[in-house]
Amino acid sequence: FWENRVEKNRDKIFLYYEDEELSYGDFDARVNQTANGFLEMGVEKGDRVCLMLPNIPEFLYSWFALSKIGGVMVPINIGFRVKEARYVINHSEAKGLVTCPEYLQIALEVNRDSPHLEWIVCVGGDNLPAEVISYAQLVSGMPTTLKDVHLDDEDLACILYTSGTTGFPKGVMHVHKDLTMTGEAFL
Numbered sequence: 001f002w003e004n005r006v007e008k009n010r011d012k013i014f015l016y017y018e019d020e021e022l023s024y025g026d027f028d029a030r031v032n033q034t035a036n037g038f039l040e041m042g043v044e045k046g047d048r049v050c051l052m053l054p055n056i057p058e059f060l061y062s063w064f065a066l067s068k069i070g071g072v073m074v075p076i077n078i079g080f081r082v083k084e085a086r087y088v089i090n091h092s093e094a095k096g097l098v099t100c101p102e103y104l105q106i107a108l109e110v111n112r113d114s115p116h117l118e119w120i121v122c123v124g125g126d127n128l129p130a131e132v133i134s135y136a137q138l139v140s141g142m143p144t145t146l147k148d149v150h151l152d153d154e155d156l157a158c159i160l161y162t163s164g165t166t167g168f169p170k171g172v173m174h175v176h177k178d179l180t181m182t183g184e185a186f187l
Helices: 001-007 026-040 059-069 082-092 099-111 137-140 176-185
Strands: 013-017 018-022 049-050 072-075 098-099 119-122 132-134 156-161 171-175
Touching: 001 026, 001 059, 001 137, 013 026, 013 059, 018 026, 026 059, 026 137, 049 059, 049 082, 072 082, 082 099, 082 156, 082 171, 098 099, 099 119, 099 132, 119 137, 132 156, 156 176, 171 176
Parallel strands: 049 072, 049 098, 072 156, 098 119, 119 132
Antiparallel strands: 013 018, 156 171
16 A cells, blocks of 8 residues: 555655655655664564654654564554553563653663563664664665565554543554555545
8 A cells, every 4th residue: 555655656745744845766765774773673574663752753753663573553642651652562561662762761760670571763863772772763775665474454553542531541552454555544
Protein backbone atom coordinates (compact mmCIF):
# COMPACT_ATOMS: atom_id res chain seq x y z
CA PHE A 1 0.00 0.00 0.00
CA TRP A 2 2.62 2.56 1.12
CA GLU A 3 5.17 1.68 -1.56
CA ASN A 4 2.49 2.16 -4.25
CA ARG A 5 1.72 5.62 -2.89
CA VAL A 6 5.39 6.58 -2.83
CA GLU A 7 5.93 5.39 -6.38
CA LYS A 8 2.83 7.20 -7.64
CA ASN A 9 3.49 10.46 -5.73
CA ARG A 10 7.29 10.49 -5.27
CA ASP A 11 7.64 14.28 -5.78
CA LYS A 12 4.36 15.39 -4.21
CA ILE A 13 4.45 16.88 -0.72
CA PHE A 14 3.56 14.33 1.94
CA LEU A 15 4.45 16.18 5.14
CA TYR A 16 4.47 19.80 6.20
CA TYR A 17 6.17 20.46 9.52
CA GLU A 18 6.94 23.97 10.66
CA ASP A 19 8.84 25.43 7.67
CA GLU A 20 9.86 22.05 6.22
CA GLU A 21 8.16 20.25 3.33
CA LEU A 22 8.89 16.60 2.61
CA SER A 23 7.87 14.78 -0.54
CA TYR A 24 6.67 11.19 -0.44
CA GLY A 25 10.09 10.14 -1.73
CA ASP A 26 12.06 12.11 0.86
CA PHE A 27 9.77 10.98 3.67
CA ASP A 28 10.14 7.35 2.59
CA ALA A 29 13.94 7.71 2.50
CA ARG A 30 13.94 8.96 6.11
CA VAL A 31 11.61 6.15 7.15
CA ASN A 32 13.96 3.61 5.54
CA GLN A 33 16.98 5.10 7.32
CA THR A 34 15.10 4.80 10.60
CA ALA A 35 14.05 1.23 9.79
CA ASN A 36 17.64 0.29 8.98
CA GLY A 37 18.72 1.90 12.27
CA PHE A 38 16.16 -0.17 14.16
CA LEU A 39 17.36 -3.33 12.39
CA GLU A 40 20.93 -2.47 13.49
CA MET A 41 19.59 -2.13 17.06
CA GLY A 42 18.29 -5.69 16.78
CA VAL A 43 14.59 -5.01 16.25
CA GLU A 44 12.97 -8.10 14.77
CA LYS A 45 9.47 -8.91 13.59
CA GLY A 46 7.12 -8.80 16.59
CA ASP A 47 9.43 -6.75 18.83
CA ARG A 48 7.71 -3.88 20.61
CA VAL A 49 9.17 -0.38 20.55
CA CYS A 50 7.60 2.44 22.56
CA LEU A 51 7.39 5.98 21.21
CA MET A 52 7.13 8.71 23.83
CA LEU A 53 7.29 11.67 21.48
CA PRO A 54 5.27 14.80 20.79
CA ASN A 55 3.81 15.53 17.35
CA ILE A 56 7.11 15.66 15.43
CA PRO A 57 8.24 14.01 12.17
CA GLU A 58 10.42 11.48 14.02
CA PHE A 59 7.25 9.98 15.50
CA LEU A 60 6.04 9.26 11.97
CA TYR A 61 9.45 8.09 10.74
CA SER A 62 9.64 5.65 13.66
CA TRP A 63 6.05 4.41 13.30
CA PHE A 64 6.33 3.81 9.55
CA ALA A 65 9.78 2.25 10.00
CA LEU A 66 8.51 -0.22 12.58
CA SER A 67 5.57 -1.07 10.32
CA LYS A 68 7.92 -1.81 7.43
CA ILE A 69 10.14 -4.20 9.39
CA GLY A 70 7.42 -5.93 11.39
CA GLY A 71 8.13 -4.13 14.66
CA VAL A 72 5.21 -3.25 16.89
CA MET A 73 4.71 0.44 17.66
CA VAL A 74 3.52 1.23 21.19
CA PRO A 75 2.80 4.94 21.73
CA ILE A 76 3.07 6.36 25.24
CA ASN A 77 1.01 9.38 26.21
CA ILE A 78 3.41 12.30 26.72
CA GLY A 79 1.34 13.34 29.74
CA PHE A 80 2.33 10.14 31.56
CA ARG A 81 4.76 10.22 34.43
CA VAL A 82 7.13 7.45 35.56
CA LYS A 83 4.49 5.10 37.02
CA GLU A 84 2.24 5.15 33.95
CA ALA A 85 5.11 4.99 31.43
CA ARG A 86 6.70 2.11 33.36
CA TYR A 87 3.43 0.18 33.24
CA VAL A 88 3.08 0.50 29.44
CA ILE A 89 6.75 -0.29 28.78
CA ASN A 90 6.78 -3.33 31.07
CA HIS A 91 3.34 -4.62 30.14
CA SER A 92 4.11 -4.41 26.41
CA GLU A 93 7.55 -5.97 27.00
CA ALA A 94 9.11 -3.20 24.90
CA LYS A 95 12.63 -3.80 23.63
CA GLY A 96 13.28 -0.14 22.88
CA LEU A 97 12.05 3.37 23.57
CA VAL A 98 12.27 6.45 21.36
CA THR A 99 11.80 9.71 23.22
CA CYS A 100 13.05 13.30 23.33
CA PRO A 101 14.81 15.49 25.92
CA GLU A 102 11.53 16.59 27.55
CA TYR A 103 10.75 12.99 28.59
CA LEU A 104 14.26 11.58 28.87
CA GLN A 105 14.34 11.68 32.67
CA ILE A 106 11.15 9.60 32.80
CA ALA A 107 12.72 7.14 30.34
CA LEU A 108 15.89 6.84 32.42
CA GLU A 109 13.92 6.22 35.61
CA VAL A 110 11.75 3.59 33.93
CA ASN A 111 14.83 1.92 32.45
CA ARG A 112 16.09 1.08 35.95
CA ASP A 113 13.41 -1.56 36.44
CA SER A 114 12.24 -2.57 32.99
CA PRO A 115 13.63 -6.03 32.34
CA HIS A 116 12.88 -6.10 28.59
CA LEU A 117 14.03 -2.57 27.71
CA GLU A 118 17.40 -2.84 25.95
CA TRP A 119 17.89 0.66 24.56
CA ILE A 120 16.70 4.26 24.55
CA VAL A 121 16.95 6.60 21.57
CA CYS A 122 16.57 10.35 22.07
CA VAL A 123 15.47 12.75 19.32
CA GLY A 124 17.50 15.91 19.83
CA GLY A 125 19.32 17.10 22.90
CA ASP A 126 22.96 17.61 23.80
CA ASN A 127 25.22 15.76 26.22
CA LEU A 128 23.08 12.64 26.36
CA PRO A 129 23.88 10.04 29.03
CA ALA A 130 26.13 7.20 27.85
CA GLU A 131 23.26 4.68 27.86
CA VAL A 132 21.19 6.81 25.46
CA ILE A 133 21.64 6.80 21.68
CA SER A 134 20.86 9.95 19.74
CA TYR A 135 18.35 9.65 16.91
CA ALA A 136 20.92 11.34 14.64
CA GLN A 137 23.34 8.52 15.50
CA LEU A 138 20.63 5.89 14.87
CA VAL A 139 20.07 7.05 11.29
CA SER A 140 23.57 8.28 10.45
CA GLY A 141 24.95 6.52 7.40
CA MET A 142 21.92 4.25 7.10
CA PRO A 143 20.76 3.37 3.58
CA THR A 144 17.68 5.09 2.19
CA THR A 145 16.47 1.80 0.73
CA LEU A 146 15.18 -1.17 2.66
CA LYS A 147 15.00 -4.87 1.91
CA ASP A 148 11.49 -6.29 1.96
CA VAL A 149 10.25 -7.98 5.10
CA HIS A 150 7.37 -10.40 4.62
CA LEU A 151 4.36 -9.20 6.58
CA ASP A 152 0.91 -10.75 6.77
CA ASP A 153 -2.30 -8.78 7.20
CA GLU A 154 -2.77 -10.43 10.59
CA ASP A 155 0.71 -9.58 11.94
CA LEU A 156 0.61 -7.27 14.93
CA ALA A 157 1.34 -3.63 13.97
CA CYS A 158 0.69 -1.60 17.11
CA ILE A 159 -0.62 -1.75 20.65
CA LEU A 160 -2.67 1.23 21.78
CA TYR A 161 -3.27 1.52 25.52
CA THR A 162 -6.66 2.61 26.82
CA SER A 163 -7.06 5.43 29.33
CA GLY A 164 -7.36 3.00 32.22
CA THR A 165 -10.28 4.76 33.89
CA THR A 166 -11.29 1.64 35.85
CA GLY A 167 -7.82 0.27 36.53
CA PHE A 168 -4.63 -0.27 34.62
CA PRO A 169 -4.81 0.55 30.90
CA LYS A 170 -5.51 -2.33 28.54
CA GLY A 171 -3.33 -2.88 25.48
CA VAL A 172 -5.51 -2.94 22.38
CA MET A 173 -3.79 -4.88 19.61
CA HIS A 174 -4.09 -3.77 15.98
CA VAL A 175 -2.88 -5.82 13.05
CA HIS A 176 -1.58 -4.44 9.75
CA LYS A 177 -4.91 -5.06 8.04
CA ASP A 178 -6.61 -2.66 10.53
CA LEU A 179 -4.22 0.14 9.67
CA THR A 180 -4.36 -0.49 5.92
CA MET A 181 -8.16 -0.48 5.90
CA THR A 182 -8.21 2.75 7.91
CA GLY A 183 -5.76 4.37 5.50
CA GLU A 184 -7.76 3.27 2.47
CA ALA A 185 -10.93 4.68 4.03
CA PHE A 186 -9.37 8.15 4.02
CA LEU A 187 -8.48 8.07 0.31
